[in-house]
Amino acid sequence: MNAQNNLTENETRPSNFVWDIVDEHNASGRFGGQVITRFPPEPNGYLHIGHSKAISLNFETARRYGGKCNLRFDDTNPAKEEQEYIDGIIEDIRWLGFDWGDKIYYASDYFRQLYEWAVQLIKQGVAYVDHLSADEIREYRGTLTEPGKNSPYRDRSVEENLALFEKMKSGDFKDGECVLRAKIDMASPNINLRDPVLYRILHEAHPRTGNQWCIYPMYDWAHGQSDSIEGVTHSICTLEFEAHRPLYDWFLDQLGIHHPQQIEFARLNLTYTVMSKRMLKQLVDEGHVGGWNDPRMPTLSGLRRRGYTPKAIRDLCDRTGVAKSNGVVEIEHLEHTIRQDLNRHALRRMAVLDPIKVVIVNYPKGLVEEVEMINNPEDESAGTRKAPFSRELYIEREDFMEDPPRKFFRLSPGSEVRLRYAYFIICTGVIKDADGKIVEVHCTYDPETRGGNAPDGRKVKATLHWLSAPHARTAEVRLYDRLFVEPEPGKDFLNALNPDSLTVLGHCYIEPALIDAGLGEHYQFERIGYFCLDPDSTDGKPIFNRTVTLRDTWAKIQQKQA
């Protein structure tokens, strides 16, 4: 079960265009064969599975070329960032299985340097303090088709700008009173070059620098230089920053410092979920889910609680390729990688979610036998266990039909099935309550079939899971379904929420061996799906989350028949 943190376990990682670029650099000697990358999250929310694509790409690129990957928090906006998120992000990346060495980097560590570089730009005559309001700046910026116009404050003297910027820093201005802007080109067809804002005034305490600063660098001003300071060679980011690259290059050129190569790739999107921190935060804040780690959330903490493994998530990242075209990966792909991992590693257990009682009428009253069960048919070393068998059992209600349709192989009057690892049984009748609801299924068993095989070689078409009624323990089981009913929820995502994304089964039965289940362990409930213990569990009341169902051929047959 610990193999999940072994990154080298049989992973096939196809090459990609990013590595082609690195190969070219290595061939030309552009960075002297060095490869340094970084994963730069903003601590304004929890990481989701989309981030794992960027995490994986950055760390794997560094590993592939014998370089290193820094974890750096882009903490330039104290209005939105919190220590809670920093801690969560660290935990999530560790859990995913990546290692960034002993140092954690923060953009806030570069505030002083960034400030000095801003002064340098002012002295070079390419930055100025602007007293236009936010609204005015927007108006002056022009539109996509019309050029902007210069701010009336654009041509202040170097001395005046220096003095004003100093006053900004020392707190002489209120929030929003003025900003520091780069003096580039208000008519540029690339809007990012129309005198972008470098610093804004924010009288706000920062999680790490406290009240040391009241001016904070904008992302665009901080990001490229942070990479430069760390000697990053390949600055891998998502597509939307492509148009910002000329701006970063402009800054680096003006400052005359190390130029990383920015490479943009398409972020990972999945069907039936949303991958935007803003939307996820809204789901949390408005109570549509139980929190950032709600098992229905695509957050790493949510997936972890749901029972997803780091291996499955890494596999998805490796197998969906790195490209520049924006696409949406079907959620089925993720379900495949988690099933593949869990099939190999999860211990098999018996659980009956929706029980119906079965009485073996010819089985001796009071007799209890022990049958041996295999813990994992995919892994002999997982061994076997013993389970009690008695006259009264529970089976899954849906495994019995009084009037079965075609191709229903399970239990029905007169039909013979196998109780896994136990006996063949034949249904001889049912007991119903006043409402006509079946409360008991009566069967006879064949003592010759102990263990599940008939000496005469006769076959059965179905094998059912079961529990000895007097020995069964109770548990709550939470079934999760996709959070949205639309493959691509879009802007109107709240209206696409799936009302049945969570089903709580309060009274299920589990086999005695499951009482010892621990957090972080993965189980297959035979014939049902994969489950794990939820942290909400208490001593007297275990709670299991369904990670994913088993592939269900019968469900498909039913759909076709309907």
Next chain:
RNA sequence: UGGGGAGUGGCCAAGUGGUAAGGCACUGGCCUUUGGAGCCAGGUACCGAAGGUUCGAAUCCUUCCUCCCCAGCCA
């Protein structure tokens, strides 16, 4: 619309002038003490479109179409 990107089977994605990998999904079959897993097989992909160059183009040229990103003192 100005600028920046992208278009290869249902979904991802290889391919970079020589006649379309692979994965997921799907469909058959085999096997099976999980209708799980596994194994085998399958889909005429006219490579966004139209022209052109070439003995030969998904790959080169031209034009066009569609989709995504940018007008935060967010990142």
